[in-house]
Amino acid sequence: MWLADHLRSRCYLCQWYAIATDSSTNFPTNIATHPSATTQTLSHSSVSPISLSPSSSTQKSLLCAQCQQQVTWLPPLFTIDINPAFTLSVQSATYYDYPIRQAISAFKHHEDMTKLPVLVHALRQLPKPTGCHEQNSFIVPMPTTTARLQRRGFDPVTILTHYLSQHWQIPIWRGVARVDDTLSQQGLSRAERLANLEDAFTLISPPPKAHLLLFDDVATTGASLKSLANTLHTADQRLHLSAYALAHGNQVT
Ligand SMILES: [Zn+2]
Numbered sequence: 702m703w704l705a706d707h708l709r710s711r712c713y714l715c716q717w718y719a720i721a722t723d724s725s726t727n728f729p730t731n732i733a734t735h736p737s738a739t740t741q742t743l744s745h746s747s748v749s750p751i752s753l754s755p756s757s758s759t760q761k762s763l764l765c766a767q768c769q770q771q772v773t774w775l776p777p778l779f780t781i782d783i784n785p786a787f788t789l790s791v792q793s794a795t796y797y798d799y800p801i802r803q804a805i806s807a808f809k810h811h812e813d814m815t816k817l818p819v820l821v822h823a824l825r826q827l828p829k830p831t832g833c834h835e836q837n838s839f840i841v842p843m844p845t846t847t848a849r850l851q852r853r854g855f856d857p858v859t860i861l862t863h864y865l866s867q868h869w870q871i872p873i874w875r876g877v878a879r880v881d882d883t884l885s886q887q888g889l890s891r892a893e894r895l896a897n898l899e900d901a902f903t904l905i906s907p908p909p910k911a912h913l914l915l916f917d918d919v920a921t922t923g924a925s926l927k928s929l930a931n932t933l934h935t936a937d938q939r940l941h942l943s944a945y946a947l948a949h950g951n952q953v954t
Contacts (some may be wrong), residue, residue, distance in 0.1 A: 839874035843917035876906040
């Protein structure tokens, strides 16, 4: 009982760190002396539930100050060459590193909803794109296939996009579909299927004349974002495209 109370008094990341069994992480080893382990954390002992208000100050209390500082937020933009005339810029909220990486994985692959607050907190580090608002912009979530949706039972990107839309106050546009391997891959070899499956998209409605803010949860190589951007750019070269992700790359290579 005391342990439960103690854990609840810690911020989300401190709490996970305390119960994590993976000792190979490079998270600060001095975390035992972290302020959150002392009575100083009593001020954030009651973690507020996720609020849908666009600029909720409750998010600040989700992580203690030290955890907030330990995570690298808003790493430098990376760019993806779509074609010789067009380069897509990608802004991620953080690196795909411990402990956000573990939170994403638990959420995506094990439907661990206890990790959602921290992921939403990470999303909220993404500043609203300059000049974009609900009248001139749409968020385009990375589509998934029906097969993948059925296999997984839920779509993590859809859930995260909902919160990003609330945060930015920018609506969502779902005019692109991901080519479904169960429908389009017949007659191909395994290698061909994999190559063909790699990020194939099709438009299901004309793209709006707007800023399209592509969003994916994790941009590893950027291949999916590249293909999605290419599909949209090919449809209308005047579209303003930029991309965002919860996490990408590694800080330490
Ligand atoms: Zn903490």
